[in-house]
Amino acid sequence: MQFPQIVLIVSAAALAGWIIFSFNRLVRDRTLLREAWSGIDVQLKRRSSLVPNLTECVKGYASHEKFTFERIGEIRTRTGQSETLRQRNENENALTDQLRHLFALAESYPELRANENFLQLQKQLAEIEDQIQYARRYYNGATRNYNIRARSFPSVLVAAIFRFKPEEFFEIETATDRANPEVKL
Numbered sequence: 001m002q003f004p005q006i007v008l009i010v011s012a013a014a015l016a017g018w019i020i021f022s023f024n025r026l027v028r029d030r031t032l033l034r035e036a037w038s039g040i041d042v043q044l045k046r047r048s049s050l051v052p053n054l055t056e057c058v059k060g061y062a063s064h065e066k067f068t069f070e071r072i073g074e075i076r077t078r079t080g081q082s083e084t085l086r087q088r089n090e091n092e093n094a095l096t097d098q099l100r101h102l103f104a105l106a107e108s109y110p111e112l113r114a115n116e117n118f119l120q121l122q123k124q125l126a127e128i129e130d131q132i133q134y135a136r137r138y139y140n141g142a143t144r145n146y147n148i149r150a151r152s153f154p155s156v157l158v159a160a161i162f163r164f165k166p167e168e169f170f171e172i173e174t175a176t177d178r179a180n181p182e183v184k185l
Contacts, residue, residue, distance in 0.1 A: 022158040029146035033167060036139035040170060043132040044079075044092060050128065051076055051095070054102065054121045061112040062105055072098045085168045096173045099125070132172065140169045 055069050075095045082088040103122075106112050113119075147166045150159040158164075 018154075019158055022155045023162060026146075026149055026155065026159055026162070026164045029142070029149050030164065033139070033142040033146045036135070036142040037170075039135040040132065040139050043128055043135050044088075047125065047128045047132065048076055048079060048095075050121065050125055051099070054099075054118075054125065057115065057118045057121055058102055058106055058112065061109045061115075065105055068098065068101055068105065072102065085170060089171055092172045136170050136172060143167045143169050 051072060055072055058065075059069055072095070075091060075098055079088065079091040079095055082091050106118065149155050150164045150166055
């Protein structure tokens with residue numbers, strides 16, 4: 001074997017090793033991303049399961065708010081049928097808006113705010129919202145890392161060859177977020 005052949009074989013082996021290494025890192029990052037999404041999905045399903053109980057509790061006090069209850073049911077159904085992350089974001093944020101409206105409605109009924117069942121449901125929702133925020137941060141961190149790797153040179157070459165596409169971040173508002181109070185001096 002001559003020197004140029006050895007250099008060519010070593011170069012080809014190094015290139016193949018680098019491609020394998022880059023591919024495996026992209027697979028690892030994508031797997032972490034999917035695991036992170038699974039954590040969000042679990043919390044969103046928990047929240048969705050809590051919504052009917054919360055709605056029924058408020059319905060007993062504010063039965064004339066039929067439109068609100070119907071809207072919550074419609075959005076909850078649409079959320080479960082979301083096919084893309086963007087659709088899921090939009091539907092979850094619409095559900096969040098309706099839950100905020102439901103809590104605003106509950107503020108009008110002091111006996112409801114004092115109802116132990118309602119308070120327990122409200123507490124559970126707050127805990128779930130916290131878990132959603134933690135899961136969302138983890139998911140968005142995993143998305144950031146994956147996207148950086150998939151878009152950075154030279155791993156972008158491997159990502160393009162094996163069709164690793166950049167992923168979207170998950171941005172959802174929470175029903176327990178409150179607007180900042182306006183202070184006037």
